[in-house]
Amino acid sequence: MNKVSCKQEIKQITIPTPFAVGDVHTYLIITDKITLVDAGVRTIEAWEIFQKELKKHGLKLLDIDQVFITHHHPDHVGLLDYLPANIPVYGHKRSHPWMTQDQRYFETHETFYKDLFEKMGVEKRFYALLASIDKPMRFSCHRGLTSFVKEGDQLEGLANWRIFETPGHASSHLVLFDEKSGTLIGGDLILEHISPNPLVEPPYVGETERKKSMIDYVASIEKMLTLPISRVLPGHGGIVENVQEILTERLEQQEKRAHKVQTFVKEKSATAYEICQHLFPKVFEKQLLLTLSETLGQIDYLLDQERIEVDTSSLPYRYKEKEGV
Ligand SMILES: [Zn+2]
Structure with missing residues (x-):
């Protein structure tokens, strides 16, 4: 050539x-x-x-x-x-x-990932996935x-x-x-x-x-x-x-999904795993790692913007809308 x-x-x-x-x-x-x-x-x-x-x-x-x-x-x-x-x-x-x-x-x-699962409150039945993550x-x-x-x-x-x-x-x-x-x-x-x-x-x-x-x-x-x-x-x-x-x-899509998470934890606190089930009721079981990633992303984003807060005093961590938001 x-x-x-x-x-x-x-x-x-x-x-x-x-x-x-x-x-x-x-x-x-x-x-x-x-x-x-x-x-x-x-x-x-x-x-x-x-x-x-x-x-x-x-x-x-x-x-x-x-x-x-x-x-x-x-x-x-x-x-x-x-x-x-x-x-x-x-x-x-x-x-x-x-x-x-x-x-x-x-x-x-x-x-x-095991530490992450514990903090997020993932059900024990999914822990077998940890061995095949890579x-x-x-x-x-x-x-x-x-x-x-x-x-x-x-x-x-x-x-x-x-x-x-x-x-x-x-x-x-x-x-x-x-x-x-x-x-x-x-x-x-x-x-x-x-x-x-x-x-x-x-x-x-x-x-x-x-x-x-x-x-x-x-x-x-x-x-x-x-x-x-x-x-x-x-x-x-x-x-x-x-x-x-x-x-x-x-x-815009990102903000919409973040808003959905914020609304979910308005009245009552939730674990990351519960938020994940709420966001992806149909696919979270089949695509747990992807949906947990997305959920954690939303949580990081909302924490960064001080729209939610986290209670880390015991496992799993719980998230709640921040007072006065
Ligand atoms: Zn690619």
Whole structure:
């Protein structure tokens, strides 16, 4: 392939995943360098499709100069294991222990989630789930980043593109913004039909507190509202063009759900697990971890805004609307 300078092309490669979310998109930004943004899930099927699609675009594996990772989830990093060992891989430092599957880090996870279940008041019948929390990691990669990047950084060959930190869905989440065309490669931050779950994560290596994912997510959406984004190339689903509208809608949906939680604990205090059942009566049993994450997100958000208060004098913790709100 003859590499073109100055001109820029973006190709989307769609790869199947074994997860409920369905297909994942990766992108090739072709300038005088070829940058792969995200590397789909680690399955043979995904690998075969990726190679086939690459060929369709007239490219070979060895043409890829560098990889940029939007966040550490398995559907965005898994195929890295199949790429040549010397390709530079850029991402946020918080992705690194997940991508290398650092055993010292993962050993802390079960205790972290068990402690969380106790504080939230989750029924004992669900504790068996704790042993399989890291199961999706079997579709992830086993190699880390070669360099860490952060807000404002740029990558070689991507002169118009700037990196923004957008934590929320993952604490490691980054997006790439092309200031010239207004194109945002958005990972899982802005999706067409779903608002991404602000997943609870155990504290990062060396930290003692978990990140407040929902508060981070809201701040990330607000940050995106300040950029002149004309379209979002997402990690899943269709390209988003009514960007401002979707971003505003996401903030409104968030406030609506937070309000529902606040109203629920107006007269009588409740545990996080009871709030979770109230928010997701139909799906909480089937998707306990996702719905607990979302619930905890709402609780963090309301506590941060001093709209509710928490009683931590005994387990499980109980939440109640703050007096005078
Ligand atoms: Zn994803």
